[in-house]
Amino acid sequence: MNIAISTPKRLYQEIGLALHERIRSGEFKVGDRLPPERDIAEEMNVSRSVVREAIIMLELQGLVEVRKGSGVYVRNETVANAPVGPEANNSRNSSDIGPFELLQARQVLESQIASFAALNVTKNDISRLRDALDTERQQLETGHGDYDGDEMFHLTIAEASQNSVLSDIVQDLWARRDESSMWRQLHARITDLNYRTAWLEDHEVILRALQRRDPEGARKAMWQHLENVKQTLFDLSDVDDPQFDGFLFR
Numbered sequence: 001m002n003i004a005i006s007t008p009k010r011l012y013q014e015i016g017l018a019l020h021e022r023i024r025s026g027e028f029k030v031g032d033r034l035p036p037e038r039d040i041a042e043e044m045n046v047s048r049s050v051v052r053e054a055i056i057m058l059e060l061q062g063l064v065e066v067r068k069g070s071g072v073y074v075r076n077e078t079v080a081n082a083p084v085g086p087e088a089n090n091s092r093n094s095s096d097i098g099p100f101e102l103l104q105a106r107q108v109l110e111s112q113i114a115s116f117a118a119l120n121v122t123k124n125d126i127s128r129l130r131d132a133l134d135t136e137r138q139q140l141e142t143g144h145g146d147y148d149g150d151e152m153f154h155l156t157i158a159e160a161s162q163n164s165v166l167s168d169i170v171q172d173l174w175a176r177r178d179e180s181s182m183w184r185q186l187h188a189r190i191t192d193l194n195y196r197t198a199w200l201e202d203h204e205v206i207l208r209a210l211q212r213r214d215p216e217g218a219r220k221a222m223w224q225h226l227e228n229v230k231q232t233l234f235d236l237s238d239v240d241d242p243q244f245d246g247f248l249f250r
Helices: 011-024 037-044 048-060 099-120 123-142 148-160 164-179 181-188 195-211 215-236
Strands: 064-067 071-074
Touching (some): 011 037, 011 048, 037 048, 048 064, 048 099, 048 215, 099 164, 148 164, 195 215
């Protein structure tokens, strides 16, 4: 049977296609549990975050089933022989960015933008950032599932740089996040939302650095915040090993 496999655009897609080929060839049969992410990562010489993104891609396409606390399993013959890869979804999903790849890009860019914003922030910007934190607190207190306050905080920092190009870049990154089926699938694995309190505390540290007009403090605070976001989401979405040692990116 001919399988529709397109040329992968991203590393997680390449790994996902390789795993699919192993399923199609019979190495992993329907009902089989795939090897732990750690083993796949070592075998393919990639980070576990890339393997996690590849699994999410296969999960979205119905090729595997993720069972929390148990692992990843091949689903059925029909689905396992279905087209897979960037073109198996619609054109918007074909360019979907892996959630950890996106977070890494945000970490690099937004930490530098926060540093620049510390030199240009206005009283009005500080007031808007406080409003964003108030929105976050209200959403936490009411158990609201939206991330409006979180997004408002990050976008306002970009605007505080007083550079419209930087602001547009951050808006585009958040738009990709909001439209990403992979991002939604990652969060579907997570039921404990207590991590949002820690993220709010991170935001308060960033705001204090901006109020001091401390570029290096703002840069470090933003970098650490997004490092915490990556690590938290990775740990909470783990289905293989609850004792994961914390290694994320090579």
